[in-house]
Amino acid sequence: MATPLAELIRPKSLDDVVGQPHLLGIGKPLRRIIESGHIPNMIFYGSSGIGKTTVARIIAEKTNMRLHKLNGTSCSTADIKAIVEELDTIVGHNGILLYLDEIQYLNKKQQQSLLEHIENGNITLIASTTENPYFYIYNAILSRSTVFEFKPVTPDEIRKAVTRAFSLLEQQYSQKAIVEENVVEHIAQTCGGDVRKSMNAAELCYLSANINENGEREVTLELAEMLAQKSSMKYDRDGDQHYEILSALQKSVRGSDENAALHYLARLMEAGDLISACRRILVMASEDVGLAYPQAIPIVKACCDMARELGLPEARIPLADAVVLLATAPKSNSAYNGINSAMIDVQKGLAGDIPSHLKNAHYDAETKSLSGAKGYKYPHEFKNHFVKQQYLPNELKDRVYYSFGENKNEQAAKAYRMKIIKE
Structure with a gap:
C-alpha cells in the first residue's frame, strides 16, 4: 500500500x-x-x-x-x-x-x-x-x-510546501510534472490554511494528470480547480468554525462593516447553513440596531422569511439585503442592556410583591368582593395618556434599567417622555 x-x-x-x-x-x-x-x-x-x-x-x-x-x-x-x-x-x-x-x-x-x-x-x-x-x-x-x-498556515508558507510536494512526487514515480502557471497558487489559496489538504490536492493533481507523448504528467489549472475547489471551506455545524463565523458576522455588522459582513454571510451560504444565518441576523436586528432603527426588525424578519421560502441558492439575495441594511443602519443596544440589567435583579431574587393597584382584579370568595387593582389610575383617562404612579415593586421602585440611546429615534422618545411628565 x-x-x-x-x-x-x-x-x-x-x-x-x-x-x-x-x-x-x-x-x-x-x-x-x-x-x-x-x-x-x-x-x-x-x-x-x-x-x-x-x-x-x-x-x-x-x-x-x-x-x-x-x-x-x-x-x-x-x-x-x-x-x-x-x-x-x-x-x-x-x-x-x-x-x-x-x-x-x-x-x-x-x-x-x-x-x-x-x-x-x-x-x-x-x-x-x-x-x-x-x-x-x-x-x-x-x-x-x-x-x-496553532494557527492556519498562510498561503505563502503553503506555496513552498506544494512546490516541494510536486518535486517529491516526481522522484517517487519517476515522471516529470509539467505544472501549469497558477496551479501551485490555486492550491495554496484554496486549502484554507491546511497543509495536509494542500498535499492531498497536489497528489491528486499529479496522479490524475494527463500523460503526454514525452511521458510527462501535465498538471493544468483546470484540473487543480476541479480537485481543490472546495478545500477552503472549513465548517462544522457543531464545532468552533460554526460559532466563529457567526460571531464574525455579528461583530462585522455591529462594527458597521458591510463588506466583512457579506464575506461571512457568503461563507455560511457556501456551507449551506441557512437556518443559523437567519437566526443570527434576526438577533442582530434587535440586539445591535434595536431602537435606533426599529423598522429594521420587521424588514429583516421579512427577508429571513423570504430566504427560508426560497431556499438556497436564491436565499442569499434577501439575506444580503438584510445584512447590508443592518450594517449600514444606526446602532443601539439600549433595550438589550436594559433587559440584561433587569434579568440580573430577577436572577438575584430581587423581585418583590407586585404593587396592589397593578394586580388583576378578581372576586374574593371570603370577602365576597373584588380585590386587586384598587387605586390603579387608568392612563388613558389623563392628559397625554399619562399619569405618574408606581409600577415597580417597593424594593425596586427607584431602579433604572433602560437609558435612552443617543440616536435620533430614542432621543425623540426621550423628548416626548420629558414633555408629558412636565405637562
Missing part, C-alpha cells in the same frame, strides 16, 4: 515545520520548551492539518520516555489503564509520554483517569484538539497543562 504524500513529506525537525512561527520560531516559547528537553503537559489546539501531530512526533523523538499514541475517537478506558499499568514495569521507569490525539472525544471519566499520573509526572501528556479546549476538556486537565494555539 502506497504511503500518502502527506506522510512522506512530514517534517523531521522543527526547522522543517511549515507555519507556526509564533510558536516555533527562534526564541519562541514552544521551541524553547522543546529544546530544553523538559517537556511539560501540553495541549495543542487548532484546526486539522496545521502541524499539531507533526510537532508532537518531533517532541517524542527528542525524549527517552516510552511513547504511547492514542486517538480519542477510538481509545477506551482499558487502553488508558494498560498504559498506566506500564508505570510499574521496567519499560516505564523513565516515565511515559502519551500523545493523545482528539482528546475532546474522551469522556470526563476517561480524562480523570489520567489526572493523578500527569500531576506526579509519571505520565507526560501531549494532547491535541480541533475544538476549543476551554469548552471540551475537563478543567482539572487544563489546570495541569499549557495550551498552545
Whole structure:
C-alpha cells in the first residue's frame, strides 16, 4: 500500500515545520520548551492539518520516555489503564509520554483517569484538539497543562510546501510534472490554511494528470480547480468554525462593516447553513440596531422569511439585503442592556410583591368582593395618556434599567417622555 504524500513529506525537525512561527520560531516559547528537553503537559489546539501531530512526533523523538499514541475517537478506558499499568514495569521507569490525539472525544471519566499520573509526572501528556479546549476538556486537565494555539498556515508558507510536494512526487514515480502557471497558487489559496489538504490536492493533481507523448504528467489549472475547489471551506455545524463565523458576522455588522459582513454571510451560504444565518441576523436586528432603527426588525424578519421560502441558492439575495441594511443602519443596544440589567435583579431574587393597584382584579370568595387593582389610575383617562404612579415593586421602585440611546429615534422618545411628565 502506497504511503500518502502527506506522510512522506512530514517534517523531521522543527526547522522543517511549515507555519507556526509564533510558536516555533527562534526564541519562541514552544521551541524553547522543546529544546530544553523538559517537556511539560501540553495541549495543542487548532484546526486539522496545521502541524499539531507533526510537532508532537518531533517532541517524542527528542525524549527517552516510552511513547504511547492514542486517538480519542477510538481509545477506551482499558487502553488508558494498560498504559498506566506500564508505570510499574521496567519499560516505564523513565516515565511515559502519551500523545493523545482528539482528546475532546474522551469522556470526563476517561480524562480523570489520567489526572493523578500527569500531576506526579509519571505520565507526560501531549494532547491535541480541533475544538476549543476551554469548552471540551475537563478543567482539572487544563489546570495541569499549557495550551498552545496553532494557527492556519498562510498561503505563502503553503506555496513552498506544494512546490516541494510536486518535486517529491516526481522522484517517487519517476515522471516529470509539467505544472501549469497558477496551479501551485490555486492550491495554496484554496486549502484554507491546511497543509495536509494542500498535499492531498497536489497528489491528486499529479496522479490524475494527463500523460503526454514525452511521458510527462501535465498538471493544468483546470484540473487543480476541479480537485481543490472546495478545500477552503472549513465548517462544522457543531464545532468552533460554526460559532466563529457567526460571531464574525455579528461583530462585522455591529462594527458597521458591510463588506466583512457579506464575506461571512457568503461563507455560511457556501456551507449551506441557512437556518443559523437567519437566526443570527434576526438577533442582530434587535440586539445591535434595536431602537435606533426599529423598522429594521420587521424588514429583516421579512427577508429571513423570504430566504427560508426560497431556499438556497436564491436565499442569499434577501439575506444580503438584510445584512447590508443592518450594517449600514444606526446602532443601539439600549433595550438589550436594559433587559440584561433587569434579568440580573430577577436572577438575584430581587423581585418583590407586585404593587396592589397593578394586580388583576378578581372576586374574593371570603370577602365576597373584588380585590386587586384598587387605586390603579387608568392612563388613558389623563392628559397625554399619562399619569405618574408606581409600577415597580417597593424594593425596586427607584431602579433604572433602560437609558435612552443617543440616536435620533430614542432621543425623540426621550423628548416626548420629558414633555408629558412636565405637562
